Amino acid sequence: MNSKGLSVSKNAVRLAAVALHLLLFGAASWAWSEPSGGQGPRVRWHPRRTPAGVEFVGDQTCAQCHKQTVAAHAGSPMALAMEPVASSKVLIENPSMTFRTGPYLYEIKREGSGSVYKVTDGKETVSLPILYAFGQGKAGQTYVLEYEGAWYESLVSYYNEVKGLDFTIGAPRTVPESLRKAVGRRLSERDVADCFSCHSTGGIVAGKLKLDKMTPGIRCEACHGPGGAHAEAARKKEPSGDLIYNPRVLSGDQLSQDFCASCHRGNDEFGLLQSMELNNVRFQPYRMFHSKCYSDDRRISCTACHDPHEPVRTDAAYYDSKCAACHAPKGRTPALRTAAKSQAAERPCPVGTKDCVSCHMPKLGPPEAHFKFTDHFIRVVKSNEVYPN
Numbered sequence: 001m002n003s004k005g006l007s008v009s010k011n012a013v014r015l016a017a018v019a020l021h022l023l024l025f026g027a028a029s030w031a032w033s034e035p036s037g038g039q040g041p042r043v044r045w046h047p048r049r050t051p052a053g054v055e056f057v058g059d060q061t062c063a064q065c066h067k068q069t070v071a072a073h074a075g076s077p078m079a080l081a082m083e084p085v086a087s088s089k090v091l092i093e094n095p096s097m098t099f100r101t102g103p104y105l106y107e108i109k110r111e112g113s114g115s116v117y118k119v120t121d122g123k124e125t126v127s128l129p130i131l132y133a134f135g136q137g138k139a140g141q142t143y144v145l146e147y148e149g150a151w152y153e154s155l156v157s158y159y160n161e162v163k164g165l166d167f168t169i170g171a172p173r174t175v176p177e178s179l180r181k182a183v184g185r186r187l188s189e190r191d192v193a194d195c196f197s198c199h200s201t202g203g204i205v206a207g208k209l210k211l212d213k214m215t216p217g218i219r220c221e222a223c224h225g226p227g228g229a230h231a232e233a234a235r236k237k238e239p240s241g242d243l244i245y246n247p248r249v250l251s252g253d254q255l256s257q258d259f260c261a262s263c264h265r266g267n268d269e270f271g272l273l274q275s276m277e278l279n280n281v282r283f284q285p286y287r288m289f290h291s292k293c294y295s296d297d298r299r300i301s302c303t304a305c306h307d308p309h310e311p312v313r314t315d316a317a318y319y320d321s322k323c324a325a326c327h328a329p330k331g332r333t334p335a336l337r338t339a340a341k342s343q344a345a346e347r348p349c350p351v352g353t354k355d356c357v358s359c360h361m362p363k364l365g366p367p368e369a370h371f372k373f374t375d376h377f378i379r380v381v382k383s384n385e386v387y388p389n
């Protein structure tokens, strides 16, 4: 698919892919600026734009001092955003998967410490080693392949819900026109840079793919920038805090709509994301922006509810205190007294006293995604409501 030839199609599913794959590097225009005089102010760091000359020291270095953070982060979804094929849980636990569409038969098969992606039309067969497995597989996993000298995204993906293969989100769900098309979507250089900058660390430097420098998943320095100088100063017991970027300096809105949204997608892309209809439910910064709860307040920013260093909490009760930071539970003094838009927030919920998110953040998703995302547009959900784009 070609980004120039793209008009807003009615096919929202397809748009989901287009959105994910083609359009990136959001509007935020942060640049990496060298601290003046070597020790300067905290620079701003854009998680997806590693400028030329920047070297990462890797998580093992951070682990020398931030042992617990590194250990907790290792099991977090972001650290697992790309699985090395040799140790891929999904590929090891599913050693043989098949899928059929029209005359095409697909098979993903474990062979030694690798996996092979095979597609045949009954006469000819294309057989390719899987190079990269994208996604931890909580919803699904998609494969990146090399075919005839170009990069391809697999036409079929693994979905956890069905424990097997189906069309990749956004791929046309029709019988492919040729064996080549049946392999998947050919990725442009730009597509490849986009994929690797959202799912790995250090692999894209100054917009160019540097696979020898790539670490799968979102690692410490993807969010904190290069840590070499910080580590060295800390080792010498010199002041080191200013030599590493801490997103804590951002306001709530900057954190949500610029920083986390550089990968999770935010309101900067309003027009496109709105046109995706239900498919935009997976873009949390965008969804949250449209909630009445949303403001620059840190209590409603991404890190109010998610520690980016840990696995996501799935117990609804965990989030009650987050809501209570602004909404008074029945019989208690409201916390939001001083805020401008405080009146409705101060009224206690007339319906529930716990598990707030179970009613106000419903789980939704298009059937092809085989996954229900949590709608971050916090609201009163009416029965039979039309999904608010």
Ligand code: HEC
Pocket: 057, 058, 059, 061, 062, 063, 064, 065, 066, 220, 221, 224, 226, 227, 228, 230, 231, 232, 234, 235, 239, 240, 241, 242, 244, 245, 246
């Ligand atoms: C030799 C020990 C050491 C190593 C290695 C180290 N840190 Fe630190 N880190 C520290 C200390 C000590 C502080 C507290 C500094 C302060 O408050 O002045 C700190 C603070 C931080 C902060 C908060 C900074 C602030 O003041 O806001 C971040 C973020 C951070 N480290 C990330 C990292 C990352 C990422 C790595 C790996 C690239 C790393 N550190 C490697 C010792 C270390």
Ligand code: HEC
Pocket: 047, 048, 077, 078, 080, 081, 082, 134, 135, 136, 137, 138, 197, 198, 199, 218, 222, 223, 259, 260, 261, 262, 263, 264, 302, 303, 306, 307, 308, 312
């Ligand atoms: C460099 C890109 C990038 C940045 C920046 C980023 N994320 Fe993520 N995040 C991802 C990717 C990719 C995944 C999907 C991992 C997977 O499921 O395979 C993810 C997954 C998550 C998940 C868990 C999803 C799940 O289903 O378990 C949470 C929660 C999350 N991110 C929160 C945040 C927050 C909060 C921030 C900002 C502090 C942030 N992310 C910044 C790329 C990023």
Ligand code: HEC
Pocket: 020, 021, 024, 134, 135, 136, 137, 138, 139, 140, 141, 142, 143, 144, 153, 157, 191, 194, 195, 196, 198, 199, 262, 263, 264, 282, 283
């Ligand atoms: C703009 C950043 C961005 C780009 C570009 C991107 N992704 Fe993602 N991807 C994410 C984020 C954030 C998530 C987690 C939220 C979600 O599931 O949408 C994710 C989730 C996924 C998942 C589901 C993971 C799970 O937990 O089940 C797969 C599979 C995936 N991406 C594959 C790809 C592939 C393949 C490409 C390139 C062809 C790609 N992505 C490009 C940001 C991106």
Ligand code: HEC
Pocket: 059, 062, 066, 069, 070, 071, 073, 074, 078, 218, 219, 220, 221, 222, 223, 224, 246, 247, 248, 255, 303, 308, 309
């Ligand atoms: C997805 C982005 C992301 C990743 C990956 C990430 N961090 Fe952070 N980190 C943050 C954010 C955001 C904050 C500030 C939290 C807040 O908003 O209060 C932070 C804060 C910190 C702090 C300072 C804590 C404080 O109290 O200010 C340290 C230390 C730190 N991170 C270390 C690490 C280490 C070590 C790793 C790798 C294991 C890592 N981080 C990976 C986003 C990330």
Ligand code: HEC
Pocket: 256, 260, 261, 264, 281, 282, 284, 285, 286, 288, 299, 300, 301, 302, 303, 304, 305, 306, 312, 313, 314, 315, 319, 322, 323, 357, 361, 372, 373, 374, 375, 376
């Ligand atoms: C008020 C609390 C709250 C805030 C703020 C919040 N989230 Fe969430 N988030 C949740 C809940 C609840 C879940 C569902 C957890 C579960 O049950 O799996 C969730 C799940 C997720 C997931 C997993 C995929 C999904 O849709 O279930 C991602 C990714 C995520 N959040 C990213 C973000 C980002 C990025 C931000 C900032 C824009 C953010 N969240 C802000 C409460 C919050």
Ligand code: HEC
Pocket: 292, 293, 294, 297, 299, 300, 319, 322, 323, 324, 325, 326, 327, 341, 342, 343, 344, 345, 356, 357, 360, 361, 378, 379, 380
């Ligand atoms: C930063 C403070 C803040 C947090 C945290 C917060 N809210 Fe709100 N919420 C508000 C404000 C402000 C309003 C709007 C009040 C008004 O319109 O006057 C609001 C409105 C609402 C409404 C009414 C929406 C509507 O469409 O009428 C609901 C429901 C709601 N919040 C639920 C929640 C739940 C559930 C959580 C936790 C997951 C939460 N809020 C977290 C500040 C917050």
Ligand code: HEC
Pocket: 320, 323, 324, 327, 329, 344, 345, 347, 348, 349, 350, 351, 352, 353, 354, 355, 356, 357, 358, 359, 360, 380, 381
């Ligand atoms: C069983 C589902 C359910 C649960 C659980 C629930 N709510 Fe509600 N909530 C509703 C419904 C339905 C309404 C709309 C009631 C109406 O308009 O008559 C509502 C309304 C609200 C409002 C708007 C009040 C107003 O006067 O405009 C807020 C704020 C709110 N809830 C917050 C919360 C918080 C915080 C929690 C957790 C302590 C919570 N809710 C738990 C279903 C629920």
